[in-house]
Amino acid sequence: MTEKKNKKNLHTRRDFLKLTAGAVGSVGALSAVWPFMDSMNPAADTLAQASIEVDLTEIPEGSGKTVLWQGTPIFVRHRTPKEIEEAEKTPLKQLIDPETDKARVQRPEWLVVVGVCTHLGCVPLGQKPTDPRGDCGGWLCPCHGSQYDTSGRVCHGPAPTNLPIPPYRFVDDNTIKIGVTDD
Amino acid sequence: MTKKKHPQRPSRPLYDNPVSKWIDKRLPVFTFIRHSLDEYPTPKNLNWLWNGGSLAGITLLIMIISGITLGMHYNPDPADAFNSIERIMRDVNYGWLIRYIHVNGASFFFILVYLHMFRSMYYGSYKAPRELLWIVGVLILLLMMATAFMGYVLPWGQMSFWGAKVITNLFSAIPVFGDSIVQWLLGGPNVDAPTLHRFFVLHYLLPFLIVAFVAIHLICLHQFGSNNPSGVEVKKSEDQIPFHPYYTVKDLYGLTIYLLVFAGFVFFAPNFFMEAVNYNPANPLVTPPHIAPEWYFLPFYAILRSFPDKLGGVIGMFSAVSVLFFLPWLDRSKIKSAAYRPMFRPLFWVFILNCLILGWIGQKPPQGWYLIIGRLATLYYFAHFLIILPVVGWLERPLTVPSSISEYCKREHNRRKK
Ligand code: HEM
Ligand code: FES
Numbered sequence: 001m002t003e004k005k006n007k008k009n010l011h012t013r014r015d016f017l018k019l020t021a022g023a024v025g026s027v028g029a030l031s032a033v034w035p036f037m038d039s040m041n042p043a044a045d046t047l048a049q050a051s052i053e054v055d056l057t058e059i060p061e062g063s064g065k066t067v068l069w070q071g072t073p074i075f076v077r078h079r080t081p082k083e084i085e086e087a088e089k090t091p092l093k094q095l096i097d098p099e100t101d102k103a104r105v106q107r108p109e110w111l112v113v114v115g116v117c118t119h120l121g122c123v124p125l126g127q128k129p130t131d132p133r134g135d136c137g138g139w140l141c142p143c144h145g146s147q148y149d150t151s152g153r154v155c156h157g158p159a160p161t162n163l164p165i166p167p168y169r170f171v172d173d174n175t176i177k178i179g180v181t182d183d
Numbered sequence: 184m185t186k187k188k189h190p191q192r193p194s195r196p197l198y199d200n201p202v203s204k205w206i207d208k209r210l211p212v213f214t215f216i217r218h219s220l221d222e223y224p225t226p227k228n229l230n231w232l233w234n235g236g237s238l239a240g241i242t243l244l245i246m247i248i249s250g251i252t253l254g255m256h257y258n259p260d261p262a263d264a265f266n267s268i269e270r271i272m273r274d275v276n277y278g279w280l281i282r283y284i285h286v287n288g289a290s291f292f293f294i295l296v297y298l299h300m301f302r303s304m305y306y307g308s309y310k311a312p313r314e315l316l317w318i319v320g321v322l323i324l325l326l327m328m329a330t331a332f333m334g335y336v337l338p339w340g341q342m343s344f345w346g347a348k349v350i351t352n353l354f355s356a357i358p359v360f361g362d363s364i365v366q367w368l369l370g371g372p373n374v375d376a377p378t379l380h381r382f383f384v385l386h387y388l389l390p391f392l393i394v395a396f397v398a399i400h401l402i403c404l405h406q407f408g409s410n411n412p413s414g415v416e417v418k419k420s421e422d423q424i425p426f427h428p429y430y431t432v433k434d435l436y437g438l439t440i441y442l443l444v445f446a447g448f449v450f451f452a453p454n455f456f457m458e459a460v461n462y463n464p465a466n467p468l469v470t471p472p473h474i475a476p477e478w479y480f481l482p483f484y485a486i487l488r489s490f491p492d493k494l495g496g497v498i499g500m501f502s503a504v505s506v507l508f509f510l511p512w513l514d515r516s517k518i519k520s521a522a523y524r525p526m527f528r529p530l531f532w533v534f535i536l537n538c539l540i541l542g543w544i545g546q547k548p549p550q551g552w553y554l555i556i557g558r559l560a561t562l563y564y565f566a567h568f569l570i571i572l573p574v575v576g577w578l579e580r581p582l583t584v585p586s587s588i589s590e591y592c593k594r595e596h597n598r599r600k601k
Contacts, residue, residue, distance in 0.1 A: 035276070035277035035280050035281060036248060036249075036252050036277075036281065038276040038277055039252050039255070039256075039275055039276050039277050039278060039281055040252070040255065041276055043256070043270070043274040043275040043276060043278070044273070044274040044275075044276075045270060045273075045274040046274075
């Protein structure tokens with residue numbers, strides 16, 4: 001066998017074989033790792049979890065109801081005319097994460113938001129009129145004191161963003177379906 | 184290529200940089216790596232059968248990784264166990280692949296380990312000074328059997344359930360305490376939720392015990408190094424080569440071939456080793472008409488059924504494994520390799536054939552001729568260890584053993600040229 005080396009002792013036949021074999025082996029090993037990692041992502045049936053319906057007649061004006069959708073609490077709040085007015089009047093400049101109230105509701109009396117504080121995931125208080133609701137009249141997070149207004153927008157940190165809106169639609173005047181937009 | 188007489192490894196950057204030196208002084212990992220790769224002398228004449236150990240070790244790793252990922256989705260509750268497996272097959276990303284790797288991996292593991300053991304028998308690797316290495320191996324085999332048995336129960340199919348029932352009931356053959364022992368094992372009067380739950384926990388635990396025993400196995404191995412096809416111990420430096428790169432490369436090459444065959448089964452014949460009946464959910468009211476264990480238990484199952492008596496069968500089956508513990512002392516011959524043992528060599532192959540016959544009988548109904556053949560094969564199995572090996576060691580006139588491994592290599596070289 002001839003193994004010619006150039007002056008720098010580089011690029012021998014063996015170096016070439018080592019590099020190519022190593023490269024092919026690494027690609028193989030990495031592609032073998034992928035299925036095991038991907039198996040920890042949500043499974044097809046978890047992603048396909050059904051939508052839920054909420055009966056609105058049960059929720060008196062001024063309170064909210066918390067329902068569980070795909071393992072996540074959803075706040076459905078029946079707002080009073082005063083709360084609606086406050087939410088609509090708030091100047092955008094004053095907000096941490098500016099968004100109009102109109103853009104956040106389908107019908108002004110009903111606010112539907114994901115009930116998970118955008119700071120670190122606690123469930124804020126304020127669903128019952130007797131709960132502490134903070135200075136903005138919406139919700140107060142017990143964990144680190146974030147406050148939300150009657151539109152679910154953050155008005156006092158440390159939370160960085162508003163409570164998100166889940167996909168939902170009105171089935172009729174008294175029922176909403178969470179988890180679908182239109183069908 | 185020029186041949187070096189005393190292969191000497193140059194120091195390499197891995198060991199020479201200050202960070203490595205700092206760590207090594209406090210935790211001698213690099214000394215350990217260097218010792219086991221560069222300095223660990225290995226006979227230069229090992230054949231392909233010596234790839235078995237490293238392949239088994241990698242398979243153990245594959246089993247643990249695929250098992251842990253399966254465990255993230257499996258539910259050890261009789262109401263949901265079967266469904267959770269089907270969910271893995273249909274809904275979990277690559278769940279089908281991971282499950283088929285685990286299921287086929289179990290069979291491949293046993294194929295490798297049985298080959299590994301037969302290799303050790305043929306070349307007399309269990310003889311002094313490697314008796315403990317062999318005994319630790321038998322302990323590993325026992326742990327593997329327990330792990331495989333409990334793993335098979337987890338999918339909670341018909342075979343899972345009835346296999347669990349039959350095997351745990353073996354213990355009821357024990358006089359006086361039998362029934363209480365079975366209840367203790369099952370956690371109730373029957374195979375049910377407590378049984379499934381503890382089997383899952385133990386099935387998860389035992390592989391890590393196997394890892395610990397493999398470590399002990401390797402410490403024993405490194406004490407004297409590998410045996411080799413000549414059965415003659417290493418005597419001079421010409422007899423050996425460093426483990427790295429010679430055997431690391433050979434092991435890696437063997438690994439690629441092995442993985443190709445393994446992938447062939449996983450992708451193209453994933454159910455080859457499986458029983459169709461086990462795709463029926465467990466039904467405690469109906470036993471399937473034909474009950475047989477996984478292939479790797481068949482010879483032992485045949486021995487169990489060859490005894491007309493309940494307790495006898497159970498003792499027979501456990502003795503079939505335990506007799507292996509005594510092999511280093513039952514074989515009276517000082518010569519290791521079968522190549523120089525004219526009487527033992529054919530008898531070794533008869534023993535292999537007999538094991539295959541036992542495996543074949545294990546899946547047949549224990550009636551008529553099958554029963555008779557099974558009994559003869561069982562008798563021969565024990566006779567091989569208890570009568571044939573001691574007597575042959577005493578009667579046999581061995582051929583002249585090469586004076587050294589290098590001498591063996593010269594002989595082989597000349598033989599092949601002819
Ligand atoms: C998890 C299963 C096992 C693993 C990972 C394993 C690993 C190994 C490794 C890496 C070697 C050195 C390479 C080789 O000789 O192939 C070895 C040698 C050996 N093993 Fe195992 N082993 C296992 C099971 C067993 C069993 C069940 C037995 C016997 C009952 C056994 C008996 C031996 C003997 C006698 C040797 C020395 C062979 C020689 O040097 O000729 N092993 N094992
Ligand atoms: S989690 Fe709500 S304020 Fe920190």
